[in-house]
Amino acid sequence: MLGEEKNRLEYLFQSVTGINKEKCNRVFEKYTVGEVVENPLLFEGTALQTRKIELLGELQTSIKTKDPFWSRKQICGPKDASDYFESKMTGLDHEEVHMLLLDTRHRVIKAEVMAKGGLASAGMYPRELARTALKYNASAVIIAHNHPSGDSKPSQDDIASTKALQKSFDMIGIELVDHLVVGGNNSTSLKELGVLERKEEYLVSAKTASRGRH
Amino acid sequence: MYNSETKEVERNTDILAAFTGGDPEQMQMDIDGLGAQGLITSIESLAYPKEVVQKIKDLDELLKITEDSEKK
Numbered sequence: 641m642l643g644e645e646k647n648r649l650e651y652l653f654q655s656v657t658g659i660n661k662e663k664c665n666r667v668f669e670k671y672t673v674g675e676v677v678e679n680p681l682l683f684e685g686t687a688l689q690t691r692k693i694e695l696l697g698e699l700q701t702s703i704k705t706k707d708p709f710w711s712r713k714q715i716c717g718p719k720d721a722s723d724y725f726e727s728k729m730t731g732l733d734h735e736e737v738h739m740l741l742l743d744t745r746h747r748v749i750k751a752e753v754m755a756k757g758g759l760a761s762a763g764m765y766p767r768e769l770a771r772t773a774l775k776y777n778a779s780a781v782i783i784a785h786n787h788p789s790g791d792s793k794p795s796q797d798d799i800a801s802t803k804a805l806q807k808s809f810d811m812i813g814i815e816l817v818d819h820l821v822v823g824g825n826n827s828t829s830l831k832e833l834g835v836l837e838r839k840e841e842y843l844v845s846a847k848t849a850s851r852g853r854h
Numbered sequence: 855m856y857n858s859e860t861k862e863v864e865r866n867t868d869i870l871a872a873f874t875g876g877d878p879e880q881m882q883m884d885i886d887g888l889g890a891q892g893l894i895t896s897i898e899s900l901a902y903p904k905e906v907v908q909k910i911k912d913l914d915e916l917l918k919i920t921e922d923s924e925k926k
Contacts, residue, residue: 648915648919649916649919652912652913652915652916652919653916655909655912655916656873656909656912656913656916657873672923673916673919673920673923674920674921674922674923674924675923677920677924678924695869695872695873696873696916696917696920698865698869699866699869699870699873699890699917700917700920700921702862702865702866702890703866703890703891703894703917704921706862707862707866707889707890707891707892708859708889708892712889749888749892749896750887750888774899775899775900776888776896776899777895777896777898777899
């Protein structure tokens with residue numbers, strides 16, 4: 641390991657574990673950080689220092705193997721989106737606006753209920769939607785709202801608001817992948833109706849969704 | 855429902871809060887929604903004090919160096 645890299649490692653190890661740099665310096669002369677995290681006793685530190693290194697290893701293993709971040713559902717097409725939204729919105733007796741926040745590979749970061757309304761309408765405010773998307777660092781979003789009447793046909797207002805929303809999201813560099821209208825047990829994709837001007841494919845190849853750290 | 859995933863969220867919350875000094879309640883909510891890796895990836899856009907953000911970034915870099923060193 642080059643001197644500069646070793647210095648960086650020692651700084652990071654001290655910053656995270658609180659173990660002093662001189663001790664780190666001596667240990668990383670002999671062992672790699674991977675060896676130390678795998679076998680904390682190599683560090684020959686106090687019980688507290690050993691425990692901190694064990695926790696570091698535990699966290700690393702958990703993130704790599706069990707963290708839901710890597711097993712998040714990927715939305716590969718309108719059917720995935722409609723399956724999700726229909727499961728949440730079918731049967732509601734009032735209107736709601738939901739949003740799926742997606743990463744660059746269209747994997748779900750988070751699902752949010754953005755508004756709840758009365759029998760006929762719920763507010764769809766671009767500023768609130770954009771703020772939430774930015775908060776979670778989403779690269780793309782899918783919006784849905786339901787028609788309690790059971791008719792999934794988009795209204796002229798739905799079409800106009802979708803076009804306006806796409807412009808708003810474009811301005812902040814977030815892709816509005818689709819807007820679905822859920823009615824009864826059905827839903828209509830405004831993307832499939834050609835309302836959304838698409839620059840990119842809706843579908844993200846499953847081949848690009850391999851697991852692993854970035 | 856209290857299951858293994860809930861326990862994992864709580865465990866990762868405890869560890870991350872201990873290493874970074876972040877508010878455990880806020881961290882647990884974020885880890886519950888985003889996963890621990892999601893919290894680390896999105897840390898700059900979440901509302902944490904700048905000291906906590908820096909600790910998380912240091913931790914992320916350390917975990918990457920550790921992983922790379924294990925591959926060699």
